[in-house]
Amino acid sequence: MKIYLASRFGNRFMLREARDRLKRFGHEVTSRWIDNDKRPNTKEELREFWVAWSKYDVEDVDRADAIVVYTEGCDTPGDLPRDGMRFEMGYAYAKGKPVIVVGPKLFVFDELEDIIVYDEWIECYAAICAGLPYLAALRQLAPAKRPRPGDKIKI
Secondary structure, three states: OEEEEEOOHHHHHHHHHHHHHHHHOOOEEOOHHHHOOOOOOOHHHHHHHHHHHHHHHHHHHHHOOEEEEEOOOOOOOOOOOOHHHHHHHHHHHHOOOOEEEEOOOOOHHHHOOOOEEEOOHHHHHHHHHHOHHHHHHHHHOOHHHOOOOOOOOOO
16 A cells, blocks of 8 residues: 655654555555755745645655554644645545544544544554555544454454
């Protein structure tokens, strides 16, 4: 399965670890942004930088089968809003791709019934490894009825 990983720019190191683990499980991560360590210094250069990268991000979401939005560390008071990851999440959602949130629910859209939310990466990995039919079935279940790791289920 092809997965797009979304989060704040500062979480890219954690997402590199997630990408490496997903690769070991046989999946492809389409998020090119997590390998970018360079940011311009001036405000104007920074704007041009983000506009250019936003185009790559849309291409990467388009290539993905599902999106994982990592929300840990994204609610720091006084920090910049997470417009990029929220756009990517909404764009993937509008295209009918499964959306998985790992970490705390931060925004009202995290409450939608067909958004899959996990507290820990291990739960996310298990769902992804089960495949797209499993993710599609999860989206149809109310959150309270979704299986958790360790539950015995039939697929």
